[in-house]
Structures are given as structure tokens and as C-alpha cells.
Amino acid sequence: xxxxxxxxxxxxxxxxxxxxxxxxxxxxxxxxxxxxxxxxxxxxxxxxxxxxxxxxxxxxxxxxxxxxxxxxxxxxxxxxxxxxxxxxxxxxxxxxxxxxxxxxxxxxxxxxxxxxxxxxxxxxxxxxxxxxxxxxxxxxxxxxxxxxxxxxxxxxxxxxxxxxxxxxxxxxxxxxxxxxxxxxxxxxxxxxxxxxxxxxxxxxxxxxxxxxxxxxxxxxxxxxxxxxxxxxxxxxxxxxxxxxxxx
Numbered sequence: 001x002x003x004x005x006x007x008x009x010x011x012x013x014x015x016x017x018x019x020x021x022x023x024x025x026x027x028x029x030x031x032x033x034x035x036x037x038x039x040x041x042x043x044x045x046x047x048x049x050x051x052x053x054x055x056x057x058x059x060x061x062x063x064x065x066x067x068x069x070x071x072x073x074x075x076x077x078x079x080x081x082x083x084x085x086x087x088x089x090x091x092x093x094x095x096x097x098x099x100x101x102x103x104x105x106x107x108x109x110x111x112x113x114x115x116x117x118x119x120x121x122x123x124x125x126x127x128x129x130x131x132x133x134x135x136x137x138x139x140x141x142x143x144x145x146x147x148x149x150x151x152x153x154x155x156x157x158x159x160x161x162x163x164x165x166x167x168x169x170x171x172x173x174x175x176x177x178x179x180x181x182x183x184x185x186x187x188x189x190x191x192x193x194x195x196x197x198x199x200x201x202x203x204x205x206x207x208x209x210x211x212x213x214x215x216x217x218x219x220x221x222x223x224x225x226x227x228x229x230x231x232x233x234x235x236x237x238x239x240x241x242x243x244x245x246x247x
Contacts, residue, residue, distance in 0.1 A: 011088075011143040011168065012088070012090075012139075012140055012141045012142055012143065013090065013141070013143040013144075013145075014089075014090055014092070014132070014135055014141040014143065014144045015082055015089050015090065015091045015092070015145045016091075016092045016093075016094050016132060016144070016145065016146045017075065017079055017093050017094070017147055018093075018094060018095065018147065018148035018149060018150070018153065018174075019094075019095040019097065019103055020063075020095065020096075020097070020149075021043075021044050021048075021072070021149040021174065022072065022075055022147060022148055022149045022174050023071070023075055023079060023093070024066070024069045024070065024071055024072060024076070024106075025069070025070045025072060026044075026067045026069050026070075027062075027067040027068040028044065028062035028063050028065075028066075028067050029041040029042060029043060029062050030042045030043075030044070030047045030050075030058060030059065030060055030062070030063075031058070031059035031061075031062075032050075032056055032057070032058055032059075033056070033057040033059070034053065034056055035053075035054065035055025035056070036055075044149075045149065047123065048123075048149065048150040048151075048152065049151075049152075049231055060097075060098065063097045063098065063099065063102075064098075064099050064102060065102050066102050066103065066105075066106040069106060072174075075147060075174065079091070079112070079115075080112060083112045083113070083114045083115055084114070090116075090141075091114065091115035091116070092115060092118055093107065093115060093116070093118070094118050094120065094128055094131060094132075095117070095118070095119050096119075096120055096121070096122060096127075096128075097119045097120075097121070098120075098121035099119055100117045100118065103119070104117040118131065125150065125152040125153045125155070125156035125157075126156055128148070128153050128156065128157060129153075129156040129157045129159070129160040130160075132144065132157055132160065132161070133160045133161070133163075133164075136161070136167060137164075141167070142166070142167040142168065143167065143168040143169075144161065144167060144168065144169045144170070144171075145169075145170045145171075145172075146169075146170075146171050146172070147171075147172040147174060148172075148173065148174065149173070149174040149175075151173055151231045152231075154171055154172070154173040157171055158171050210226060210245060210246065211225065211226050211227035211230075212225055212227065213225070213226050213245065214226075215229060215238070215241050215242060215245065216241070217229070217237075217238045217241075218237040218238060218241065219236070219237055219238060224238060226242045226245050226246070229241065229242035230242050230243070
């Protein structure tokens with residue numbers, strides 16, 4: 001547990017930003033070759049909810065560089081303001097990429113200096129939770145801000161930090177339309193591709209009306225949008241309720 005605060009101590013602030021689809025959008029893709037040799041590609045947003053199948057071979061070579069970057073202004077401006085503020089914050093970019101230098105060099109070129117880049121080389125949400133928990137447990141951070149576009153990452157960190165109720169924590173999910181709707185080719189959703197194709201034949205307005213509808217999450221008894229529920233594991237109760245509203 002973090003060191004106890006005293007009346008004379010200041011919060012030790014940890015600020016952690018994801019990179020892809022949180023601070024920057026790029027033209028980088030993850031290339032997948034399945035066991036039959038069929039090739040496909042995933043954006044970072046699609047990869048965040050993709051479940052590898054036996055025989056999949058993943059190619060992450062695009063992430064050895066920052067390709068055609070476009071800033072996501074809201075969170076990038078927040079990062080910039082934090083980096084120039086003398087408030088005792090320690091700022092990290094925590095990415096699933098395996099190479100930190102392309103990200104570091106890109107950020108440095110934009111004139112931002114006072115931060116660190118950590119490349120985990122692993123997209124498992126528990127890895128980000130492990131890293132943040134270690135900062136809290138071992139280095140005494142007691143004020144944590146974390147933002148990520150991947151709901152599984154956000155969920156993993158929230159669950160882990162429940163063990164530290166005395167620290168300040170603000171965990172934010174960047175909502176992106178790219179995450180809201182699974183594509184018909186993503187067989188991991190457990191439905192026939194024809195049913196998904198039928199859904200995608202609807203007009204964008206019709207699809208949005210369905211995806212923005214709220215249902216009750218059986219596990220929490222709270223309302224949740226169908227779009228959000230579809231990002232849960234396909235064996236979860238809330239996913240099964242949501243999928244019945246689609247097909």
C-alpha cells in the first residue's frame with residue numbers, strides 16, 4: 001500500500017496516457033494471417049477488441065514508426081498543459097507498442113519534454129494494470145490519472161486500483177466510434193457473418209439508434225449502451241443481452 005499521507009505531505013501524482021487512438025491516430029495496422037493463410041488487417045481500435053484464434057500470426061511492424069499521425073486535440077492538449085505545469089506530476093505515455101523510441105521522438109519533435117515513454121510490447125490489459133499498480137505499491141504514488149481508448153485496459157486498471165481505496169484516482173475511457181461497432185469479418189463475436197451483414201445493411205442512423213439504446217447490465221444492475229456492451233467478452237451476460245438486440 002502507498003505510504004500514509006501526513007498533514008504536511010503533498011500528493012505524489014502519476015499521469016498516464018495511452019498513445020494510439022488516445023493522443024494520436026495513425027495509419028498503422030496490425031496484420032493478421034490466419035491458419036488458412038488468409039490475411040487481414042486491424043486498426044488499433046479493432047485490435048483492442050480482437051481475440052486471437054489458434055493459428056493466428058500477428059505482424060506489428062507498422063508500429064516501429066509513427067505513420068501519418070493526426071493529433072487527437074483534446075487529450076493531446078491536456079498532455080501538453082500537464083507537461084509545462086510545475087505541479088509535481090510525473091507523466092508517462094504507456095503503450096502496448098514494442099518500440100518506445102518512435103513515440104518518444106514524435107512527442108519530442110512537438111516540443112514536449114517532461115515525460116517518459118514506456119513500451120510494454122504486449123496488448124494484454126493486465127500488463128498496463130500491473131505497471132500502474134507497481135507505481136502505486138512500490139513508488140508511493142497516491143494520485144493517479146489514466147486515460148486509454150481501450151475499454152479492457154480501462155476496466156483492468158479500475159479493478160486493480162480498487163485494492164487502493166485511499167489513493168486519488170481518475171480513470172477515463174476515450175470513447176471512439178471505431179470501438180463501438182464490430183465489423184462483420186470479426187468472427188470472434190460468435191455470430192454468423194450473414195447476421196452481421198444484415199445489421200450493416202441498415203442506414204447509419206438506424207444502426208446508431210440501436211447501438212445507443214440502453215440495456216440493463218445483469219452483473220451491475222446499471223444501464224449501459226448496447227455499443228459498450230458489445231465490447232465485453234462474448235461469454236458475459238451483458239454481451240448476450242446486447243447481441244439479442246442486434247440480431
